Amino acid sequence: MDWQWFRTQLLTWYGEYGRDLPWRPTADPYAVLVSEFMLQQTQVMTVIPYYQRWLKQLPTLADCAQAQRQDIFKLWEGLGYYRRAEYLHQTCQMIMYNYGGNIPQELAILITLPGIGRTTAGGILSHAFNLPLPILDGNVQRVLSRLFALTTPPNRNQKQLWHYSQALLDPDQPGRFNQALMDVGAGVCLPKVPHCGRCPWQNGCMGEQTQQQHTLPVREPAKEIPHRTIGVGVIWNAQGQVLIDQRPSTGLLANLWEFPGGKVEPGESVPDCIRREIQEELALDIRVGAHLITVNHRYTHLRVTLVVHHGFYQSGIPELRGCQAYAWVELRDLSEYPFPQANHKIIQALATSPSPPWPLEMAEGRVQSE
DNA sequence: TATTCGTGGTT
DNA sequence: TAACCAAGAAT
Numbered sequence: 001m002d003w004q005w006f007r008t009q010l011l012t013w014y015g016e017y018g019r020d021l022p023w024r025p026t027a028d029p030y031a032v033l034v035s036e037f038m039l040q041q042t043q044v045m046t047v048i049p050y051y052q053r054w055l056k057q058l059p060t061l062a063d064c065a066q067a068q069r070q071d072i073f074k075l076w077e078g079l080g081y082y083r084r085a086e087y088l089h090q091t092c093q094m095i096m097y098n099y100g101g102n103i104p105q106e107l108a109i110l111i112t113l114p115g116i117g118r119t120t121a122g123g124i125l126s127h128a129f130n131l132p133l134p135i136l137d138g139n140v141q142r143v144l145s146r147l148f149a150l151t152t153p154p155n156r157n158q159k160q161l162w163h164y165s166q167a168l169l170d171p172d173q174p175g176r177f178n179q180a181l182m183d184v185g186a187g188v189c190l191p192k193v194p195h196c197g198r199c200p201w202q203n204g205c206m207g208e209q210t211q212q213q214h215t216l217p218v219r220e221p222a223k224e225i226p227h228r229t230i231g232v233g234v235i236w237n238a239q240g241q242v243l244i245d246q247r248p249s250t251g252l253l254a255n256l257w258e259f260p261g262g263k264v265e266p267g268e269s270v271p272d273c274i275r276r277e278i279q280e281e282l283a284l285d286i287r288v289g290a291h292l293i294t295v296n297h298r299y300t301h302l303r304v305t306l307v308v309h310h311g312f313y314q315s316g317i318p319e320l321r322g323c324q325a326y327a328w329v330e331l332r333d334l335s336e337y338p339f340p341q342a343n344h345k346i347i348q349a350l351a352t353s354p355s356p357p358w359p360l361e362m363a364e365g366r367v368q369s370e
Numbered sequence: 371t372a373t374t375c376g377t378g379g380t381t
Numbered sequence: 382t383a384a385c386c387a388a389g390a391a392t
Contacts, residue, residue, distance in 0.1 A: 039388040040387090040388065041376085041387055041388085042376090042389095043387050043388090044387090046377075079376080080375090080376025080377040080378085081375060082375085082376075083375065083390085084375095084389095084390085087391090119390090120388080120389070123388065137388045137389070142386095179388095185388090186388085191380090192380080251374085252374085297376095300377090301373080301375080302374095
């Protein structure tokens with residue numbers, strides 16, 4: 001195999017067609033670190049504004065290490081996979097206090113840090129330090145599967161894919177090479193419509209030569225995604241504040257804030273569910289009022305329907321059972337807390353609500369719960 | 371090794 | 382439009 005041909009073709013193409021991305025001109029390894037975390041499973045165009053805001057607010061690794069958790073999550077709010085924010089925070093702290101503030105330049109050390117696997121480590125080391133480490137993200141897996149006509153599903157063929165990524169890598173300019181390889185995947189060798197006519201590797205692509213470019217890589221059948229109905233309460237007190245709680249530190253949407261609620265049990269009405277969940281999680285008695293909004297939301301492996309009702313505090317002192325913390329907050333102060341996207345739809349509904357949705361008559365018991 | 375982690379874009 | 386995919390990692 002003439003690896004040098006592939007390198008020359010790719011790097012020449014990259015010089016003309018490579019994307020101009022904010023983190024590419026930087027020589028700051030911390031900026032590269034931030035970009036690599038944000039880019040895990042997240043498209044470039046989604047990341048760009050988050051990346052720029054992050055570096056503006058936390059311009060150095062020391063700033064990130066010293067930041068408050070809440071500020072870290074606020075900066076990540078809306079980007080998804082929120083564990084990444086915590087891992088990035090922890091990694092910066094470990095680099096600061098265990099490695100003198102310098103990012104370790106050894107693969108074996110780097111991958112021991114939270115949130116850094118082999119691809120992220122390879123991206124950091126090749127980009128920030130021009131070290132010859134390969135990467136294997138979704139783009140690269142697709143490009144290599146087609147280039148070498150690999151008919152084994154990528155998730156069962158990681159070893160061979162890593163081998164090809166390493167063999168192809170240009171040892172003289174690994175940083176540029178890896179960036180170029182991802183640009184081919186993101187702009188030319190697309191999942192459903194490969195544009196072979198403008199691919200720098202067209203003349204060497206075994207996939208196209210055997211007319212398999214549309215059927216590679218081989219995907220395993222997707223599994224069915226379960227659905228859950230969740231009852232959610234926007235609980236008001238007599239001061240016109242609403243009740244929010246912080247989710248547990250593990251599991252879905254860990255550490256984010258939310259309006260309290262939980263899964264509707266079989267045969268249970270939504271108002272009954274909301275009453276029960278808030279009793280179970282916070283030990284509060286509430287009255288359930290009018291329906292506010294129903295939110296359908298899709299996660300990677302779960303679909304939920306949030307049926308949201310207004311509610312009014314009746315009695316009880318909050319106890320922390322199924323959550324880390326709680327707070328009574330003014331509507332205008334909700335923006336201080338990091339919320340998942342589905343809850344932002346609820347906040348939006350509250351903001352556009354035509355009249356104050358916390359009728360005092362509920363406190364006086366004139367409104368029947370549904 | 372198979373699941374569990376969000377959200378937005380694309381087809 | 383429902384399904385697929387995105388600069389993956391941890392458990």
